[in-house]
Amino acid sequence: MLLSRRRRRVLDTVGKAPGSIVAPKGAVKGQIRVISYDAKNYSDQKYDSAGDLSKFATKKKLAPVDAPAIDPDPEAPVERPDGVTWINIDGVGDAKMLKELTRMFGIHPLAMEDVANLHQHAKTENYGDTLFFVVRMPTGDNGFQTEQVSIFLIDGIVITVQERPGDCLEPVRHRIANNLGRIRRRRADYLAYAIFDAIIDGYFPLVDAFADRLDEAGVMLESGGNRQLPLHLHSIRGELLLIRKVMNQHRIAIMNVLREEGELISHDTSLFFRDCQDHVQQIIEAADTDRETCGEVRELYFAMLGEKNNDVMKVLTIIATIFIPMSFVAGIYGMNFDPKASELNMPELHWAFGYPFALSLMALMAGGLLAFLYRKGWLS
Known part of the structure; x- marks a missing residue:
């Protein structure tokens, strides 16, 4: 599941003497x-x-x-x-x-x-x-x-x-x-740099892939959204956070390499490690930008969802508002007081135009409310 926590691996060397070399299971x-x-x-x-x-x-x-x-x-x-x-x-x-x-x-x-x-x-x-x-x-x-x-x-x-x-x-x-x-004309420290740099460069296509996934999320949002979009964004954001964490570790590692300039790391090679450090910083910034974009898309999704819900509630409120006075009139004529017991008990029941009158009254009240809501601008 997307919301499951990542668990640490149980080390096979727990409890063993320092320096014990134990092959991992299944390696x-x-x-x-x-x-x-x-x-x-x-x-x-x-x-x-x-x-x-x-x-x-x-x-x-x-x-x-x-x-x-x-x-x-x-x-x-x-x-x-x-x-x-x-x-x-x-x-x-x-x-x-x-x-x-x-x-x-x-x-x-x-x-x-x-x-x-x-x-x-x-x-x-x-x-x-x-x-x-x-x-x-x-x-x-x-x-x-x-x-x-x-x-x-x-x-x-x-x-x-x-x-x-x-x-x-x-x-x-x-x-x-x-x-x-x-x-081929450099020492072994340059080879170590080349290997380090090639691994760091392997993160650029990965970050670009996350940017593409965010573009897909934007298309989903423009097309009306999707119920799975929040989980999709949560997954992207979590993985971008992991990328930033890992790249920050590499940044610190390179800083320690630059401190080791001497016999093993020449001054010339340390300059190349600084360039590699710039690549790490670019990846961190790209991950941060994508993570912020992910949060903004998620906020926009919920804003659009809230606006959609407000539109639905608005329509339902208008319908309820129109039918409330009509329900009042229908309720009055549904009380069934016997007109024979008193002349004041609903004389319209014996009137030939009583039913058309009631319907016309309801329609007039509904039309009046619609005109009032329109003039207030509440129907737009």
């Missing part, structure tokens, strides 16, 4: 795709397990395979290829894979715990040599729905973890594959 098992590139070279490969990603690990020392994920113990250094590496994982249903990524790339367990808990709001967190983003990607055709996308920015590496296959990042992959724009 898709992860599919790994790795895109590596620099100004001249490009490769796009798929892998079956996280163990195949060891060659892409950072130049830090890796913890042993059997070491606990929450406190990695450095051991042997592993070299990775030069350039930028984008590791994309579709699905969080494999807790073992997530723990292996935590150990292999030195990711803080608390960050990976947030990856597995899909209720996170958009945010940015700094774990020293790792910058962690959570972005809400719009998805689904049934109203406003989002999917959690987790982004890790490490030296020369960007790791993205999505809830399920399918995203709005194909334009980014197309630019990398075809060496379009500046992305």
Whole structure:
């Protein structure tokens, strides 16, 4: 139902130790795709397990395979290829894979715990040599729905973890594959920005769709309204409110990114994040405008409904006003006093023109009232 409340998901990690990585129930098992590139070279490969990603690990020392994920113990250094590496994982249903990524790339367990808990709001967190983003990607055709996308920015590496296959990042992959724009000549922080920006741009068609729905509501209103229009407007307004809430989270996340300018985020890339922040602000303003329009259409609907009811009551009042004196005359002649008992008891009953006289009197009274109401302007 449209009026049903949205309930929070029950977390599988409630009561567990901090940093516990538990795959959500029903989650898709992860599919790994790795895109590596620099100004001249490009490769796009798929892998079956996280163990195949060891060659892409950072130049830090890796913890042993059997070491606990929450406190990695450095051991042997592993070299990775030069350039930028984008590791994309579709699905969080494999807790073992997530723990292996935590150990292999030195990711803080608390960050990976947030990856597995899909209720996170958009945010940015700094774990020293790792910058962690959570972005809400719009998805689904049934109203406003989002999917959690987790982004890790490490030296020369960007790791993205999505809830399920399918995203709005194909334009980014197309630019990398075809060496379009500046992305192949930039560092990994620019790739993180490009992914963030592509997700934010995915909200523009969604906001435009809400504008179209409001236009349809306006057409419904002009055509005489519809009993379902208030519920329709309530649904739109609620979803626009959610969009504003989510985009405000992204705005705060980008503000935190701009504070992290340094080793992981260059000054040049921070300028692009500011442009992304402008996009977020545009979406917030568009959502606010549509929400105000939604409220105005609803108020106009009730105003028109009230005016229609007033017109109906006006007609009924006029009819009642006309028939009240006529009912009075009919009531007088319906008292049935016996004229034989007294000469004063309705002598018109024995008059040949008594009935036509009564009807004429009623018609004259009705005509007089109509003329009076017309002169007062109450019939227009």
